[in-house]
Amino acid sequence: MATAATTTTTTTTSKRKPVFVKVEDLKPGTNGHTLTVKVVSSKSVVNKAPNVSGGRPSSAPLNSRPRARIAECLLGDETGTIIFTARNEQVDIMKPSATLILRNAKIDMFRGSMRLAVDKWGRVEDAEPANFIAKEDNNLSLVEYDLVNVVEE
Secondary structure (H helix, E strand, O other): OOOOOOOOOOOOOOOOOOOEOOHHHOOOOOEEEEEEEEEEEEEEEEEEOOOOOOOOOOOOOHHHOOOEEEEEEEEEEOOEEEEEEEEOOHHHHOOOOOEEEEEEEEEEEEOOEEEEEOOOOOEEEEOOOOOOOOOOOOEHHHOOOOOOOOOOO
């Protein structure tokens, strides 16, 4: 009597080591950045109840729905600073002088200037206190960019 041997193959995907970039290396329209930064300042710009009139109706009572919160935070490292748009639970982490690691961050353009953001595909994590001082005189969010259409002939 012959027995059939079953083999199982498991494939593991090896994780790549993150490549940390500096603030001064950020460019418009890029994403997937990993940075270590310090929070210089944080200012709440939106703190409102969820939209009642638009969108799909919710069965949850209004007072149990989460509030929409947005804060503009100035983050930086030893090479420069940039405005970070913190949303909802990210707002709680943005305490002045806190050191953070931003994973899979992207550059959004807002009124012609760069803003850093981390959406649902990224993470904002607390980190060990860093021993650098944010270079506030090189704020990348103060640089205005113009949209230029390039026509190929």
